[in-house]
Amino acid sequence: MALDLLPVVSATGGACCTPLTRDAITEQAAVGLSQVLKALADPARLRLLSLIASHDGAEACVCDLTEPVGLSQPTVSHHLKVLVDAGLVTRDKRGVWAYYALVPGALDAVTHQLGTHLTAGAAS
Amino acid sequence: MALDLLPVVSATGGACCTPLTRDAITEQAAVGLSQVLKALADPARLRLLSLIASHDGAEACVCDLTEPVGLSQPTVSHHLKVLVDAGLVTRDKRGVWAYYALVPGALDAVTHQLGTHLTAGAAS
DNA sequence: CTCAGACATTGACATCTGTCGATATTGACA
DNA sequence: TGTCAATATCGACAGATGTCAATGTCTGAG
DSSP: OGGGGSOOOOOOOSOSOOOBOSOOOOHHHHHHHHHHHHHHSOHHHHHHHHHHHHBGGGEEEHHHHHHHHTOOHHHHHHHHHHHHHTTSEEEEEETTEEEEEEOTTHHHHHHHHHHHHHSTTOOO | OGGGGSOOOOOOOSOSOOOBOSOOOOHHHHHHHHHHHHHHSSHHHHHHHHHHHHBGGGEEEHHHHHHHHTOOHHHHHHHHHHHHHTTSEEEEEETTEEEEEEOTTHHHHHHHHHHHHHSTTOOO
8 A cells, every 4th residue: 555655744734733842641641640639639538638647657547537527437438448549548457446547658659740740841 | 404514534445546746637628629639630631731731832722632632622622621620721712722721830739738738747 | 794613512421429327347355 | 155346348329520412602714
């Protein structure tokens, strides 16, 4: 096929398009980053993370968290599971109580990716 | 009613609770922050933001964005509206074309709030 | 004025998400 | 072993969300 010899210019007329200066985020990276952001994008979960960070040693048990957020115990447990699945907190069951702690650096990784891909003129 | 004289200790037995070292994020701040994070928490919108950031001058028109993300034009327009409403990008219609540009500092404000409230031992 | 093209809006639909009540599971203790 | 308390899981429900086809709106060209 000699079709590849044809100039497929499609003649847009030199219109609106501005030139690219670098590559955008990949589909795969966007999906992964959005999954962590989805875990963060809820008022209850933000409060839970903040409460955990505010406790001594950056860890807290469910009984510390249920009352301040004003939600039922199953709902709090559900939100904490979402945060664990997103890799933002860890769960450590000691006896009857479950202690949740921040994962060091997890949030930094998110903000770093945001800055890398979503800031004008950011190179690496 | 003399009920308030009763010691309502509820005797939890001095159990699991760790002490607070500072105040957590307020409900109001959590709602506001989560709204911006919801706008970010979508693969298509992350790619749109990244594409805009990758264009010269950190701005791009819809015709630059529809094809790379692989979605229909109304869907892209919808996502861009979400980003505008969240204060992450601006819309500037010049003639027939609509140019979308990053809002400088908008992303920094988000990451700064995350670091302030969600990092262990972060003071202010 | 009419037409064509770029973009926004609408309406509809399937799917995802947050919430709760009810129930199951687990560990401490008598 | 049996009971109690802390937490997780299940089932159900209302509301939010992402997507597209169809249509509307606006601008520039002729």
